[in-house]
Structure formats: structure tokens, C-alpha cells
Amino acid sequence: xxxxxxxxxxxxxxxxxxxxxxxxxxxxxxxxxxxxxxxxxxxxxxxxxxxxxxxxxxxxxxxxxxxxxxxxxxxxxxxxxxxxxxxxxxxxxxxxxxxxxxxxxxxxxxxxxxxxxxxxxxxxxxxxxxxxxxxxxxxxxxxxxxxxxxxxxxxxxxxxxxxxxxxxxxxxxxxxxxxxxxxxxxxxxxxxxxxxxxxxxxxxxxxxxxxxxxxxxxxxxxxxxxxxxxxxxxxxxxxxxxxxxxxxxxxxxxxxxxxxxxxxxxxxxxxxxxxxxxxxxxxxxxxxxxxxxxxxxxxxxxxxxxxxxxxxxxxxxxxxxxxxxxxxxxxxxxxxxxxxxxxxxxxxxxxxxxxxxxxxxxxxxxxxxxxxxxxxxxxxxxxxxxxxxxxxxxxxxxxxxxxxxxxxxxxxxxxxxxxxxxxxxxxxxxxxxxxxxxxxxxxxxxxxxxxxxxxxxxxxxxxxxxxxxxxxxxxxxxxxxxxxxxxxxxxxxxxxxxxxxxxxxxxxxxxxxxxxxxxxxxxxxxxxxxxxxxxxxxxxxxxxxxxxxxxxxxxxxxxxxxxxxxxxxxxxxxxxxxxxxxxxxxxxxxxxxxxxxxxxxxxxxxxxxxxxxxxxxxxxxxxxxxxxxxxxxxxxxxxxxxxxxxxxxxxxxxxxxxxxxxxxxxxxxxxxxxxxxxxxxxxxxxxxxxxxxxxxxxxxxxx
Ligand code: IVH
Numbered sequence: 001x002x003x004x005x006x007x008x009x010x011x012x013x014x015x016x017x018x019x020x021x022x023x024x025x026x027x028x029x030x031x032x033x034x035x036x037x038x039x040x041x042x043x044x045x046x047x048x049x050x051x052x053x054x055x056x057x058x059x060x061x062x063x064x065x066x067x068x069x070x071x072x073x074x075x076x077x078x079x080x081x082x083x084x085x086x087x088x089x090x091x092x093x094x095x096x097x098x099x100x101x102x103x104x105x106x107x108x109x110x111x112x113x114x115x116x117x118x119x120x121x122x123x124x125x126x127x128x129x130x131x132x133x134x135x136x137x138x139x140x141x142x143x144x145x146x147x148x149x150x151x152x153x154x155x156x157x158x159x160x161x162x163x164x165x166x167x168x169x170x171x172x173x174x175x176x177x178x179x180x181x182x183x184x185x186x187x188x189x190x191x192x193x194x195x196x197x198x199x200x201x202x203x204x205x206x207x208x209x210x211x212x213x214x215x216x217x218x219x220x221x222x223x224x225x226x227x228x229x230x231x232x233x234x235x236x237x238x239x240x241x242x243x244x245x246x247x248x249x250x251x252x253x254x255x256x257x258x259x260x261x262x263x264x265x266x267x268x269x270x271x272x273x274x275x276x277x278x279x280x281x282x283x284x285x286x287x288x289x290x291x292x293x294x295x296x297x298x299x300x301x302x303x304x305x306x307x308x309x310x311x312x313x314x315x316x317x318x319x320x321x322x323x324x325x326x327x328x329x330x331x332x333x334x335x336x337x338x339x340x341x342x343x344x345x346x347x348x349x350x351x352x353x354x355x356x357x358x359x360x361x362x363x364x365x366x367x368x369x370x371x372x373x374x375x376x377x378x379x380x381x382x383x384x385x386x387x388x389x390x391x392x393x394x395x396x397x398x399x400x401x402x403x404x405x406x407x408x409x410x411x412x413x414x415x416x417x418x419x420x421x422x423x424x425x426x427x428x429x430x431x432x433x434x435x436x437x438x439x440x441x442x443x444x445x446x447x448x449x450x451x452x453x454x455x456x457x458x459x460x461x462x463x464x465x466x467x468x469x470x471x472x473x474x475x476x477x478x479x480x481x482x483x484x485x486x487x488x489x490x491x492x493x494x495x496x497x498x499x500x501x502x503x504x505x506x507x508x509x510x511x512x513x514x515x516x517x518x519x520x521x522x523x524x525x526x527x528x529x530x531x532x533x534x535x536x537x538x539x540x541x542x543x544x545x546x547x548x549x550x551x552x553x554x555x556x557x558x559x560x561x562x563x564x565x566x567x568x569x570x571x572x573x574x575x576x577x578x579x580x581x582x583x584x585x586x587x588x589x590x591x592x593x594x595x596x597x598x599x600x601x602x603x604x605x606x607x608x609x610x611x612x613x614x615x616x617x618x619x620x621x622x623x624x625x626x627x628x629x630x631x632x633x634x635x636x637x638x639x640x641x642x643x644x645x646x647x648x649x650x651x652x653x654x655x656x657x658x659x660x661x662x663x664x665x666x667x668x669x670x671x672x673x674x675x676x677x678x679x680x681x682x683x684x685x686x687x688x689x690x691x692x693x694x695x696x697x698x699x700x701x702x703x
Contacts, residue, residue, distance in 0.1 A: 010051060014058050017048040021064040023544075029071035029228075034221060037339055037400070038307065042110065060627050061661050066326050070162035071143070071228065072098065096159075096167035096232070102193065103252050105146055105160045106327055108310060110334035114289065117311060120333040121285045124313055124322065127330075132318050135261050136291045137279040138299070139308035139334050140247050142199030143228035145173065147248070150191045152183040152271075159231070169231055173198075175240040183271040189253050194268060196248030200227040201304040202372035204243025222401065223305045245304070247276045260314045281314060292335055300340065305371065308336035339400045342375065343413065344368035346395045349380065349424050351431045355460025356539055357448040359437060361386060361426070363397070363409055371401050378407045382444045383426040390414070392421035432456040452589055458491075459484050461537045465492045469543055470535030471524040475517055482506060492535070493596035495521055525601045529555070532602050536594075538584045540577045548572055549581075556594060556604040560585050616688050617644030621653055625667045626660030628681050635660075635684075642688045650676055658684050 021044055028034040028041075045065065052059040059066070111117065124132070144160040157173035158166030173179055176198065200208070200223040208226055209219040220226035230242040251264045258264040265275045278295075282288045292309050299306045312332040313319050319331040345366040352360050361380040368375050378399045380386050389412055391397070396416040401407045429436055430448035432455055437446040448454050462480045466473035473495070483489040488502060498521070503514035527535075530550035534543050541549070552570045553559040559581075567578040584590055598604055622639050624632060624646065635658065639646045650657055650670040657663075657671040657678045671678050679687070 007055070010055060011058055014048065014051050014055075017044055017051070018063055021045060021048060025064060025070065034225070038336065039112065039339060042112070042336070061629065062627055062631065067162065071159050072161045072165070072167060096169060098161065098165045099156065099158055099168055100165050101146060101158065101161070101163070102148075105144065105158075105163045105166065105195070106324060106329060107163075108332055108334040109328040110308065110336050112336050112338060114292070114335070117288060117292075117333060117335050118285050120311065121288065124318075124331070127322060128313075128318050133260075133314040134282045134288060135279055135312045135314040136282050136288055137249060137310045137312070138276060138295065138302075138306045139310045139336070140197040140199050140249075140276075141222075141224045141305040141307040142197035142247075143224065143231060144195065145169075145198050145231075145246065146193055146195045147173070147179065148191070148193050149183060149188065152188060154179065154181050155191075167232070171236040172231055172233060172239045175236050176244045176246055177240070178246050178274045180272045183273070185270045185272065187267065188271050189256060192251060192253030192256065194248045194273060195250040195252070196246055196274075198227050198231055198244055198246050199223060199304055200230065200242065200244055203303065206373060208242060246274050248273050249275065249310075256316075258316055260316060261312055261319070262314055264316070282311075296337055299337070300371075303372075306337075308334050310334050340371050341398045341400050341410065342368045342370040343396055343398055344375075346391065346393060346397050346409070348393065351427050353430060353432050353448055353454065353456040353460075355457060355464050355537065357430075357451055357454065357457050358445045359427070359430070359448060360445070361424075362406070365397070365399065368399065370399060370407060375399055375401075375407050378409045380409055383446060384444050386424065386426065392417055392423055394418055394421050430454055452587075455484070462489060462492065462495075464537050465535045466495070466524075467535075470531055471527050472520075472531075473517075473524050474520040479517070482508075491593055491596075493593055493600060496525075496597070496600035496602075525603070527603060529603045529606045532597075532604065533559075536584075536590075539580045541581065545572065545577060550606050554606045560591070560594075614641075614688065615643040617642040620644040620655040621647050622656050622658055622684075623647055623650050623654050623667060623671075623676075624658045624660070626663035628660040635681075638684075638688060650674065652676075656684075 021041070024034065024036055024041055024044070034041075048063070049065045052063060052065055121134070146158045146160070146166060147154060148156045148158075154170070154174065156168065157170045157179075159169055161167055174181060202223060205220070205223040205226050208230075212219045220229060226242075227244060230239060230244055233239055233242075248268060249265070251258070251268060256264070258267065262279070262281060265279070269275050280287075280291050282291060288311055295306070295309060310332060311334075313322065319329070322330040324330060347364045347366060350362045350364065352362050354360065361382070363378045363380050365376055365378055378397075380389075380391070389397075389409065391409070391412055394417075396413040397409045398411040398413070399407045400410045426446065427437065430450065433448065433450050433453060435448050435450040435454065438449050439446050448457065451457060459477075459480055462484065463477055465471055466475055466480075480489070483494075483498075486506070488498060489495055498518070500511075500514050500518060503509045503517065504511065528550075530547045533550055533556070534541065534546035548571055549559055553562065562581075564578050564582060567573050567581060568575070573581075594604070617639060620643075622644050624635055624639075628635050636646045644655075647654065650667050652674050654671070654674070654676045657667060657676050658681070659668065659678050660681055668678065670676075
């Protein structure tokens with residue numbers, strides 16, 4: 001039997017993995033700015049899946065192993081009340097209407113390992129017990145799209161969303177030239193869906209990023225993020241300038257008559273739909289391996305990104321027979337290529353200070369072509385990583401593109417090292433303000449502790465303060481640099497004291513740009529408290545933490561008054577975050593800054609609760625227990641949004657116990673003893689439901 005603390009440790013690791021994976025999913029699908037490579041992400045998922053398999057009692061329906069990542073722009077019930085928009089007209093993403101998918105939009109099981117492809121082929125052979133073929137295709141590295149054609153016309157385009165509900169991007173998709181508005185030829189079904197990938201070829205990606213750098217916008221990390229970000233632009237017409245392409249690979253519908261996947265795709269071509277011609281029918285694993293081997297090299301000369309090969313059972317009747325798991329089809333598997341590598345020379349190392357004071361070593365490289373772009377710089381992460389790599393100046397190094405904006409160095413070629421090559425010395429002082437660097441226990445990174453005095457950190461914090469997810473003020477990094485260098489803005493509150501006359505006296509400022517900047521600052525005063533809290537740049541207080549703090553405390557005054565224990569009682573706040581908050585508010589300079597920001601009219605209290613959706617639950621007190629198809633917070637929001645009250649324990653005054661999967665036995669017992677009705681999620685949804693006919697008619701739903 002397993003010792004209790006072993007299982008405790010496993011549970012802790014499972015919780016941690018779920019949290020980390022969800023955060024990476026958010027960064028990938030919503031932010032379009034991943035911070036780890038696909039490979040590293042997949043390794044985390046594999047670890048979680050292995051733990052859940054070994055300990056089924058730890059699996060939950062909302063585990064990332066059982067859900068596809070979500071690209072939904074808003075997870076709020078009140079999307080349009082989320083932000084006060086002061087957005088640049090064409091760049092900011094908007095809230096999209098959401099529609100349910102007729103067929104769930106699943107992901108693919110993937111592997112980096114050819115033996116697992118062999119196992120897939122064997123498994124399928126055994127399950128089917130008769131002759132069949134495979135259709136091998138490129139795995140396009142873009143963003144998934146689901147197009148519905150009705151009577152030959154493009155009716156709707158949805159993103160994958162969370163797999164159940166997608167964002168309606170039809171208007172934007174109408175501006176992608178390769179997607180026909182109207183089908184040609186004949187014989188297409190009256191209504192069908194065709195799914196595929198929207199992607200951005202390298203050439204368009206490089207052009208876009210050059211433009212963004214010129215305009216002082218953050219460049220996209222990779223073509224996939226650029227495609228996904230472009231698809232969600234607020235101005236549909238702008239989409240046509242982004243050079244997006246589309247390739248389609250999966251037809252769905254009722255009563256389709258195709259015998260094979262290949263045949264279905266051939267028909268799609270005849271209707272004018274964009275389908276790749278790189279697919280191949282394979283009869284056995286040897287042919288699959290040949291296809292994989294060929295494309296592992298040949299993909300490097302394709303004008304767009306591919307991250308693997310998809311192997312599908314070709315016969316549609318057999319696909320149906322094999323069916324689906326909750327997340328993947330059993331009739332297909334993805335073999336992923338490991339990130340492309342390039343070998344080049346390390347010329348020198350810069351040590352860069354970030355907004356939080358972390359010092360990152362960045363390598364200057366002899367320029368080298370990698371996945372279609374020229375790479376000149378690469379991250380070395382931290383001192384430990386440099387040591388692990390045993391890196392020497394002048395070394396030949398392997399560079400890889402992960403999800404990060406700059407590629408990373410993953411290895412060195414010691415055989416090519418020149419005699420006498422020097423080991424780089426990590427600085428012991430901040431390269432900017434010369435303050436001695438510190439390394440906290442358990443941290444891999446060195447930090448400059450001069451948080452409020454180091455110019456690079458101050459500028460970084462100012463940039464963060466006005467960024468889109470914070471105060472959302474329209475200004476580029478160069479503006480901050482200019483205002484800081486002139487001594488006009490040293491801390492966030494200085495922004496709100498700028499005058500037009502001051503701005504007009506600066507080089508390059510015209511009446512229009514000055515007015516736009518001031519208007520944007522003025523509008524930012526309406527930014528909700530949770531974003532203001534995030535904007536303050538307290539270490540470890542990211543968007544989500546800021547949101548839960550704002551919800552929990554309701555005002556900055558209440559938050560400032562909280563002691564350690566009170567902070568620890570907030571969901572998701574642990575020792576590290578609590579200490580960081582206490583430390584931040586403990587500095588007199590910070591409380592004075594908050595006073596100044598208050599004077600400028602920024603919001604330091606949470607808005608009144610959102611107006612109810614309905615009063616269907618008025619007077620009802622509901623206790624929830626167990627897991628639901630959506631996070632528990634959503635259920636709580638639904639209760640209050642419909643006029644009900646959510647309470648934590650069952651009493652005689654409880655109207656319902658809403659029990660999800662695996663409800664707490666104590667609560668169930670108590671409800672039974674007190675005669676409190678127990679309802680499940682379906683019954684609950686019926687209590688607050690929009691009439692089902694409306695849903696069928698394709699009305700947007702909240703989830
Ligand atoms: S078939 C039921 N074929 O890769 C899933 N997917 O990592 C059917 N993808 O969700 C998907 N190229 O967005 C399929 N040739 C291809 C693909 C492809 C890229 C994407 C797709 C999928 C993801 C899984």
C-alpha cells in the first residue's frame with residue numbers, strides 16, 4: 001500500500017501540473033504568446049496523463065488531459081463588460097459571438113516516437129480485423145477553423161474555442177482569399193462542415209513582424225501565433241492584408257456518401273476548396289515511415305510551418321467504427337517533428353534586465369537560417385543553464401525555436417571548440433544600475449534588487465503599466481523611453497500629470513498624436529480595478545491572481561489591510577505570492593504611489609456586481625459540490641447572475657444541493673437528512689435555461 005505522504009506528493013504534483021498546463025494553454029491559445037516549446041508542453045501533458053492513469057482516483061473531468069485547449073477570447077459571462085475599450089482600432093482583438101460546435105472539435109493524440117505510430121497502426125489493425133489503408137498528411141502549424149457551407153455558400157466560420165463552443169470569426173474569414181464564399185461544381189451536400197487550419201506562410205509572417213517592429217508593436221512569436229492573432233482582429237478588412245492561407249482536411253455532415261477520406265478531400269477540391277496535395281495513401285507502416293522520413297527533411301523547404309505528420313485511417317466506415325475518446329479520434333494520430341535545429345557560432349553574450357529585475361543571458365549569434373527566418377539572438381535562460389551547457393565564448397551551438405519569441409540554445413558542439421575558448425562570466429552587478437545581483441533561494445535567476453531605482457526596471461514597469469491587459473494605453477516602448485529619459489515620467493502616476501504643451505515640445509510629437517495619447521490615458525481611468533491591480537506590477541501578481549484578489553477584497557484598501565493569513569485564505573494564493581504582496585505594500589513609496597494614482601481617478605474598488613441575467617433563481621440558496629463541465633467559478637457566477645445565492649454549506653435554508661461529478665459525501669448526506677433537493681448540472685441548467693428551441697436555432701450561447 002502506498003504511504004499517505006507519497007499519494008499526497010503525487011496529488012500535489014498533479015495539481016501543480018494541471019495549473020501549469022492550463023496557464024500554458026491560455027498563453028498559447030488566448031494570448032498567442034507561448035512561453036514554452038511544444039515539446040516541453042507535451043512532456044508536461046505526458047507526465048500528467050501517466051500520473052492520472054496510475055491513480056485514476058485523482059482524475060477529474062476538467063483535467064487538461066481530458067479537455068482541448070481553449071482559444072475563446074472571453075471566459076466571462078459578461079464579455080462586453082470585461083474591459084473599457086481604448087483599443088487601437090484594427091489591432092485589438094474583440095469579443096466574438098460564440099456558437100456551439102455541431103460536432104465537438106477535438107484534438108489529436110500525438111507522439112514524437114515512431115514506435116507509438118507503429119503501435120497505433122497495430123492497434124487499428126487488430127480492432128478492425130480486415131484490410132484498410134492510411135491517409136498520411138502534413139500537420140499544418142496554424143490555428144484550427146471550422147467552416148459551414150449551406151447550399152454552397154459559406155455560412156459560418158468558428159474557431160475551435162474550447163472544443164464545444166467556438167468564436168464566430170465568419171466576417172474575418174470572408175477576407176481570406178483562398179476560402180471561397182461560394183462553392184463551384186456540383187454534388188456538394190446541402191449543408192456540411194469542413195475543418196482545417198488557417199496559417200501564415202513564412203514570407204507573410206516576416207513582413208508582418210517587420211512592420212510591427214517598425215510600429216513598435218510586439219512581434220509575434222511564430223507564424224502560428226500570428227495566424228491566430230490575425231484571425232481575431234477587430235477589423236475584418238485588415239485581415240486581408242495579413243496574407244493568411246487556409247488548408248482544409250476534414251469533412252463532416254449528416255448522410256455523407258464518401259467511402260474514404262481521400263475521396264472526400266478530392267470532392268472538396270472539385271468544389272474549389274483549398275486542400276493540400278501533399279497527402280499520400282499508405283498501405284503499411286513501412287510506407288508511413290517513408291512518408292515521415294521524406295517530409296522530415298522536405299518540410300524545411302516548404303514556404304509554411306508544419307509541425308508533424310497526421311496519420312488517419314482512410315476508410316470512413318472504419319473511422320466510424322473506431323470512434324473517439326473524450327479528446328481524440330481513435331482513427332488518427334499525429335507524429336510530431338522535434339523542433340528544427342541549426343548550428344552556428346556564439347559571438348558574445350548580453351545580460352538583459354527585465355521589468356521584474358531578472359537578468360537573462362542572451363546570446364549574439366552568427367546569423368543562421370532556422371525555420372525560414374534568420375536568427376541572430378538566442379536565449380541562454382540563466383546562469384545554471386549556461387553551466388549545464390558548459391558554454392564557452394566562440395562555441396558552435398545548436399539553436400532551436402520553441403514557443404518563445406527568441407530561440408534558445410539547446411546544446412554545444414564541444415568537438416568544434418577552439419583551444420583557449422573562454423568561459424563566460426555571469427555578471428555580479430546589474431548591467432544597468434551596477435547594484436550587486438542577488439539570487440533567491442530556489443530561484444534559477446539572478447535579480448537586480450534595485451526594483452524602484454534601476455532605470456531598465458522602471459521603464460519595464462512603465463511599459464507593463466500601460467500594456468493592453470493592464471491600463472491599455474496606446475503608446476509604444478519608444479514613447480516610454482523618451483518620456484523617461486526626459487524625466488517626465490518616472491512612475492505610473494506621472495503619466496496622468498502630463499500636459500499637451502509638454503508633449504508638443506518633444507521631438508516627433510504632433511497635435512494629433514499628443515491628443516490621442518492623452519485621450520487614451522483619460523480613458524484608462526475607467527479600467528476596472530482588477531486590471532489596475534495587475535498594472536501595478538507586483539511580482540507574481542499576474543492577470544489571474546489580480547482578478548481573484550480584486551474579487552476577494554473588493555478594494556485596494558481592503559487588500560492593503562490584509563495580513564498574511566487573510567491573503568493565504570484566498571484561492572490560489574500561496575506563501576510566495578502572499579509574501580510578495582506584503583513586501584510590495586510594505587514599501588512606503590508604493591503606498592504613496594497608490595495615493596497619487598487614486599488622486600488621478602483610477603479605479604481602486606471593484607465594480608458593482610454585474611446586473612443579473614435573470615431572476616429565475618431569486619430567493620434560492622444553492623450549495624454546489626463536485627466537478628462540473630465548466631469551472632466551479634462559472635457555476636457560481638451563473639447562480640448569482642440569475643438572482644440566486646451561492647452558499648458553502650448545506651442547511652435547512654438551502655434550496656438545492658447542486659451536485660456535479662464526485663460530490664462531497666458529507667454534503668450529500670446532510671442534504672438527504674434535511675430533505676434538501678439534490679439536482680445535477682443538467683437540471684440546474686434547465687432551471688436557468690434559455691428555451692432549447694432557441695439554442696437549436698443557433699443562437700449564441702454563453703458557453
Ligand atoms: S485532423 C479530430 N489533419 O492539429 C481531429 N488535424 O494537434 C481531426 N492539424 O486539432 C484533425 N494539420 O487543428 C488534422 N492534416 C491535419 C492537420 C490537423 C494540422 C491540427 C488540428 C488538430 C491539431 C492537433
